[in-house]
Amino acid sequence: QVHLVQSGAEVKKPGTSVKISCEASGYSLASYTMHWVRQAPGQSLEWMGWISGGNSNTKYSQKFQDRVTFTSDTSANVVYMELSRLRSDDTTLYFCARGFSSNDPRLDLWGQGTQVTVSS
Amino acid sequence: QSMLTQPPSASGTPGQRVTISCSGSKSNIGSNYVYWYQQLPGAAPKLLIYKTNQRPSGVPDRFSGSKSGTSASLAISGLRSEDEADYHCAAWDGSLGGRMLFGGGTNLTVL
Numbered sequence: 001q002v003h004l005v006q007s008g009a010e011v012k013k014p015g016t017s018v019k020i021s022c023e024a025s026g027y028s029l030a031s032y033t034m035h036w037v038r039q040a041p042g043q044s045l046e047w048m049g050w051i052s053g054g055n056s057n058t059k060y061s062q063k064f065q066d067r068v069t070f071t072s073d074t075s076a077n078v079v080y081m082e083l084s085r086l087r088s089d090d091t092t093l094y095f096c097a098r099g100f101s102s103n104d105p106r107l108d109l110w111g112q113g114t115q116v117t118v119s120s
Numbered sequence: 121q122s123m124l125t126q127p128p129s130a131s132g133t134p135g136q137r138v139t140i141s142c143s144g145s146k147s148n149i150g151s152n153y154v155y156w157y158q159q160l161p162g163a164a165p166k167l168l169i170y171k172t173n174q175r176p177s178g179v180p181d182r183f184s185g186s187k188s189g190t191s192a193s194l195a196i197s198g199l200r201s202e203d204e205a206d207y208h209c210a211a212w213d214g215s216l217g218g219r220m221l222f223g224g225g226t227n228l229t230v231l
Contacts, residue, residue, distance in 0.1 A: 035220070037165075044123060045157075045165065045208055047220035062216045095164055105212055105220055106155055108176060110164035 002026035004096055004111035011117045017084040020114045022096030024077045029053035033099035034079045035107055036070065040092040050099055051079055057102070086118045121145055124209055124223035131229040137197040140226045142209030144190050148221050154192040155210040156185055159225075165208060169194065196228075204230045 007021040022034065036048040049060035051070035058070050064083070072079045083090060094114045097107035125143040132138040142154065154172045157165035167176050169185035172192065184195045192211075196203055209223040 037222075044224045045210070045222040047210075047222065059218065061219050097165075100170075104171075106167055106170035107157070107165070107210075108167045108170075110166070113164055 002109060004098065004109055006094075006096060006111040006114045009115040009117070011119065012086050014086055014088060014118055014120055016086055017082055018086060018116050019080055019082040020094055020096075020116070022079045022081070022111050024079075024098070027098075028074075029072060029077050029079065030074050033102055033105075034070075034072070035097045035099045035105070036068075036081045037095045037097055037107070038092045039095065039113075043092075048081070050102075050105070052102060053079070059102075083116075086116075088118050090116060091118045092116065121148075121213075121215075121221070124148065124211065124221050126207075126209060126223035126226045128224065129227045129229065131231055132196075132199045133231050134199055134201065136199045137195060138199060138228065139196075140194045140207050140209075140228070142192045142194070142223050144192075144211055144213075144221070146190060147215045148190075148211040148213035149187060149192055150190040151214065152212040154185060154187050156183075156194045157208045157210065159206040159208065161205070168207070199230055201230050204228055 005023045030053045033050045035050040051058045069082045096111040098109040100106045156169035158168045159165040172187045173185045206225045208225045213221045
């Protein structure tokens with residue numbers, strides 16, 4: 001059975017960084033891309049970017065490209081999302097989601113979400 | 121444009137057919153596929169429609185997608201109580217270096 005399991009909730013102070021993991025089970029990371037999407041309570045989804053599991057190529061949204069880093073560990077089948085210089089408006093739910101390919105961004109498998117709270 | 125435009129809410133009675141619209145521009149819906157996601161309360165989104173009108177396996181054929189110009193629609197026929205959820209459209213956008221755009225989401229209520 002294929003699924004994505006994300007790391008647990010985080011509480012961080014403004015200006016610090018957070019690193020969230022997303023472990024893939026039942027399939028090889030190398031065969032797909034992994035996208036990161038966030039969602040504030042009661043709000044819409046916001047795309048942050050993707051990383052290719054096979055060669056670690058990345059594509060970041062311009063909004064986040066100076067603060068976000070995606071990495072992957074194919075041996076452990078885990079991808080990571082690190083967001084730096086945290087602000088209060090980064091308080092939201094973060095999802096990893098499997099992308100079919102770099103040319104087909106259908107997100108067909110989602111993690112359960114990781115809540116990040118930024119508070120002094 | 122930072123997001124696609126959807127109505128915030130929609131409703132219907134069981135058995136009815138409802139449609140949810142999604143409006144964009146030439147750089148997104150007008151030139152790329154549209155995707156639809158269903159998000160039940162407290163859950164992660166689930167892929168409902170891909171490549172504008174294709175259903176993943178397991179999605180009932182009550183759900184269908186279409187596109188015309190810079191607008192897209194999701195139709196749900198034979199509405200059921202378990203269809204009550206938020207629905208999000210999405211499309212790749214070629215501006216600003218390339219990005220995925222989502223709609224604001226439509227909350228569907230089954231009366």
